[in-house]
Each structure stands twice: as structure tokens, then as C-alpha cells.
Amino acid sequence: VLIDPIPYIQSVSNVTTSSGGTDRESDEAYRERIHIAPESFSTAGPEGAYEYFAMSASPLIVDVSVREATPGVVEIRPLLQNGELPGQEILDLVLETCNDRKARPLTDHVQALVPEQVPYDLNVTYWIGTSNSNTVATIQSNVEQAIKDYKLWQCSKQGRDIDPSELITRVKNAGAKRAMVSSPVYQAVESYKVAKLNTENITFGGLEDD
Incomplete structure (x- = not known):
């Protein structure tokens, strides 16, 4: 629904199917993010830092796994509320957040994947x-x-x-x-x-x- 009229724009629509959705981060997810927040102070690539940044990407994310699949390749897998698997939009958000040069070491190749x-x-x-x-x-x-x-x-x-x-x-x-x-x-x-x-x-x- 187009709330504020925009010149030359007649209508708006989603380009992808909506899924999930939440007004605010759950208390449990917020509590976990506070617990691992100190890990984010380092950009040396600790597992906890990647978990923190990934969970910060969306309030829908309640769990994150991080592992080094091969030397230099870091796999990040987010899980959503009620055990739902993330769609491509969530994966893109996680990758954008965790692949920032302020969040990852220069030599890490970060991948956002479905669990x-x-x-x-x-x-x-x-x-x-x-x-x-x-x-x-x-x-x-x-x-x-x-x-x-x-x-x-x-x-x-x-x-x-x-x-x-x-x-x-x-x-x-x-x-x-x-x-x-x-x-x-x-x-x-x-x-x-x-x-x-x-x-x-x-x-x-x-x-x-x-």
C-alpha cells in the first residue's frame, strides 16, 4: 500500500514473496546478542563476532552457526523464529553485515548459507x-x-x-x-x-x- 503519494508512481508491489515478519527482536534473541556483544570488539575473526553481527542483521534471526569449512572460508548459517529456514533476502542481509571490512578479517571469505x-x-x-x-x-x-x-x-x-x-x-x-x-x-x-x-x-x- 502506497501511503504517501509519489509523482508518477501509480502503485507499488513486492518483488519477492513476503515471509516471517516481526515488529521487534524477541527478548531471548536480544539477551543472546548482549551476551556475545564483547566478541564484536575484535575483527580478528572470532566465531562469536560473526554470530553477533549475523544476529544483528535481522530481528527474525534467533540462532546462528559459524564454522570454517575450509581454510579461509567461513560459513554462516542463520535460523529464524520457530525453526524457519532463511530465504535469500535474509541470507543477503547476513552476508552484507558480516562481509563488511569492519567486521571480518581481510583474508576471510564469508558465505551465508541455509542450515x-x-x-x-x-x-x-x-x-x-x-x-x-x-x-x-x-x-x-x-x-x-x-x-x-x-x-x-x-x-x-x-x-x-x-x-x-x-x-x-x-x-x-x-x-x-x-x-x-x-x-x-x-x-x-x-x-x-x-x-x-x-x-x-x-x-x-x-x-x-x-
């Missing part, structure tokens, strides 16, 4: 104790929310191992008596990769004696 994804399936069966038979609907709702929170937790940071024990803990804390996770199995995730949910199957196994 690699590690797919996993989610197959969970849970049971509720008979002593909670009067609150089955509430517990089921809590379990559904716990699983939703786990999925967000799993994809919100690069290098976060795929950990079924975290899922079991959350489901039991939500009120389930027992939880059986057939997948995923534990899998280590490298620092420049992020977990990605492939298929999902959640089953309520019924009531069990306490």
Missing part, C-alpha cells in the same frame, strides 16, 4: 493412569501441547541433538502415566544442521492401572 536439515519421524504412544480417568480430556490436551512444544524446541536451535528422552519427559510431565517413543531414536546433530520433522503419528493408548 542443513536432519529429518526425523515422530511416533509416540502414551497412556493415562486410571486414577486420572476423570481428567482424561485435560491430560490429552496437555500432552498435545507438550508434543507441540517439543517439536518447536527440537527445531529452534542448530546442533541440538534429536533426543527422544526430552519428548518422554515432557509427555509425562503433562500428566501421562507412560510414553513409548518408537521414533525418533537419539541422533547427534552437527552444529550447522537443524532437526526437521518429517512424519508424525501420536496415539493415545488408553487407560492403565497405576
Whole structure:
């Protein structure tokens, strides 16, 4: 929408598809950026400095991985809110910010890339104790929310191992008596990769004696 009329301009439109969007940086991302801010005082190429400058490029960025892929080549991979992968516009912003001569050593070749994804399936069966038979609907709702929170937790940071024990803990804390996770199995995730949910199957196994 063209708010202020401009001579000879009849209309405006986006040249790319809009995605994400935020009014301001989240408290968690801002807290992390404050924590690593001292790293930005050096232009000797510390990992933390690249993380700081990359996170400063956009308030949508909540996590950044930095690694030297080959001597002199620095790969920077930003991750957006809710585990979303960055589009080309965000990558261009990160590259512009981190490739500035005031931010990088002269000999570094900086690349802004999309985090690699590690797919996993989610197959969970849970049971509720008979002593909670009067609150089955509430517990089921809590379990559904716990699983939703786990999925967000799993994809919100690069290098976060795929950990079924975290899922079991959350489901039991939500009120389930027992939880059986057939997948995923534990899998280590490298620092420049992020977990990605492939298929999902959640089953309520019924009531069990306490």
C-alpha cells in the first residue's frame, strides 16, 4: 500500500514473496546478542563476532552457526523464529553485515548459507493412569501441547541433538502415566544442521492401572 503519494508512481508491489515478519527482536534473541556483544570488539575473526553481527542483521534471526569449512572460508548459517529456514533476502542481509571490512578479517571469505536439515519421524504412544480417568480430556490436551512444544524446541536451535528422552519427559510431565517413543531414536546433530520433522503419528493408548 502506497501511503504517501509519489509523482508518477501509480502503485507499488513486492518483488519477492513476503515471509516471517516481526515488529521487534524477541527478548531471548536480544539477551543472546548482549551476551556475545564483547566478541564484536575484535575483527580478528572470532566465531562469536560473526554470530553477533549475523544476529544483528535481522530481528527474525534467533540462532546462528559459524564454522570454517575450509581454510579461509567461513560459513554462516542463520535460523529464524520457530525453526524457519532463511530465504535469500535474509541470507543477503547476513552476508552484507558480516562481509563488511569492519567486521571480518581481510583474508576471510564469508558465505551465508541455509542450515542443513536432519529429518526425523515422530511416533509416540502414551497412556493415562486410571486414577486420572476423570481428567482424561485435560491430560490429552496437555500432552498435545507438550508434543507441540517439543517439536518447536527440537527445531529452534542448530546442533541440538534429536533426543527422544526430552519428548518422554515432557509427555509425562503433562500428566501421562507412560510414553513409548518408537521414533525418533537419539541422533547427534552437527552444529550447522537443524532437526526437521518429517512424519508424525501420536496415539493415545488408553487407560492403565497405576
